[in-house]
Amino acid sequence: MNEGVVSAAIKGDREALSLLWDESRRWVAAIILAHKPREADLEDLLQQVAMQLCRKISTLDDPRAFRGWLRMIAINIARAEGRKTTRRKRSMLRLVGLGAAQGPNDELADELAEASEESKRVYHAARSLPAGYREPILLRCLQSMSYEQIGDAMGLPVTTIETRIARGRRMLRELLVQQQKQEETQRRATLQGSAIGGAP
């Protein structure tokens, strides 16, 4: 990130601000994806981040802190949306009386049923990793983000980022194996059920 461009944007240079946004919006989108509730609209949240960037850039003291500062804006907006969604879900669940019936695993199972393609399945699994792992994993999948830049944005040393990405990848592998086993078990149970049901 060019500090001169950040400094100019802080001083009110509109072109510099546009340039910053052009360079940042893809990784900001990845960070939002790592933290937003699944049903929230990415475009809406990105627009909120863009708006906050315009309104608050003048309050940024240190141009070197830009990436971490913008990341926190994105995370706060994504989390605020998460709280809204949780409140909406709770009130809906109270209405239909499903509060105890459906857990996170059921939601994941529903989503996986929809994600028929293997790549979608892997992507959804990556997004279900713990936040500390999924964020660097997603950011690393952006070709423009180096380990150093990810560390800069997350405020963590490069060695920590490297360790998290490596562990996150192992967790992803294990999660996918686990999901596959669960699906096979369910499939067998279904087949057995239909065999018993169809028996004379």
Next chain:
Amino acid sequence: MSADQPQNTHNEPDSLLDELLPDSARDLLISRVIDGRASSTDWDRFRALAAHEPAVWCELAETQQQHEYVRAELSDAIAIADAVDLPGGPINDTHTRQRLGMVGKWGGWVAAAALLLVWSFGNPSLQFNGGSGDEQVAGILGAGLTGIGLNDAEPEQAFEQYLNAGVKSGRVIAEMPEQVVVETNPLADGTIEVLYIRQIIERRVIDQAYRQVLDEAGNSFAVPVRFEPKKNNAY
């Protein structure tokens, strides 16, 4: 140093790798290979590991494939970011605000209100170039409609004139057959007052569309919306 360059190019002792447990060290090696960060020492270690545990090659292949899957899906998911520009400024237009209020009030009726478009004809102030509704109708009528003068016409006649002139100029597509009842009030004389909405589909060709966004304080901002030009072979 770039992330894609080997981190340990001089084959120095890798304290991070040495400190970690065997499983973690294995994860780190695989990760470095995938990200193009493996030094020659890392490769030596990887080969040594693979000699004892050939399964590590499968792990490497699986992890690489999963990385590519996530990369491809993420790339699709965040493509929308390229269409999100910085806000164009607050919407101050009173007419627009009234329209936004209507959308809020009749959200169910305006089913497509998720994307509310405010338009301008190359005018960054986002003012409606067509003027007020009356001016627009008068403009259309003045553009060649003959017959009853607007001042002398009954409301239904004036409305018909507007529809006919609109269809002729291409501005009006049609009036929707359904009229939506908003409210009914029984009156003292035994009649019933009915408030209803007539829906007309109009068409405009615009230079730039804006999407209305509300911040946490409820202030409206206009954000430019980019549309991809329609391709001839789109269907």
